[in-house]
């Protein structure tokens with residue numbers, strides 16, 4: 001393995017995650033997550049929370065995850081944060097969930113400014129589809145529990161983005177497309 005490639009692994013009954021961090025400037029530098037799965041063992045029996053998920057986060061990418069309540073988003077982030085000791089990646093679990101809508105928009109713009117200036121990779125979880133599309137380079141959409149990958153979408157909006165990006169037809173179209181994943185589900189906020 002290339003010396004610039006680091007591989008870390010959790011492999012326990014109920015939990016699996018392999019995380020490969022590659023800065024060697026290969027085809028896709030960044031972090032590859034392989035076979036991420038988790039089953040909580042509780043007194044009432046097993047709770048399968050994540051199916052094996054495989055995806056790649058590019059170096060410097062703004063990567064956002066949306067999915068229904070209880071599908072395993074926080075579980076996913078906690079498992080990754082247990083393995084990543086890399087200040088280059090910011091892991092954020094619904095950071096703006098408690099804010100009023102206008103403050104939230106300001107924080108979104110501020111977070112994008114920080115990301116642009118620092119070049120950090122961001123992995124962020126949100127319940128808000130518009131927030132996901134506004135912030136992300138790519139959006140990973142999860143299914144209901146046990147969470148699997150429903151789809152990964154590229155966001156075709158140029159950067160830097162201002163709030164005006166939300167008036168772009170490409171924005172509205174992608175928000176609608178992601179929303180369709182949840183039309184038959186009531187679990188999203």
Ligand SMILES: Nc1ncnc2c1ncn2[C@@H]1O[C@H](COP(=O)(O)OP(=O)(O)OP(=O)(O)O)[C@@H](O)[C@H]1O
Pocket residue numbers: 040041042047049067068069070071072073074075076145
């Ligand atoms: N310690 C635990 N023991 C048993 N089950 C658990 C435990 N922690 C989480 N779960 C279950 O695993 C599933 C995934 O939980 P998780 O918190 O990752 O979901 P989430 O997608 O972050 O949900 P939310 O959108 O509500 O934050 C849920 O059904 C939850 O009830």
Ligand SMILES: [Mg+2]
Pocket residue numbers: 073074075093
């Ligand atoms: Mg959560």
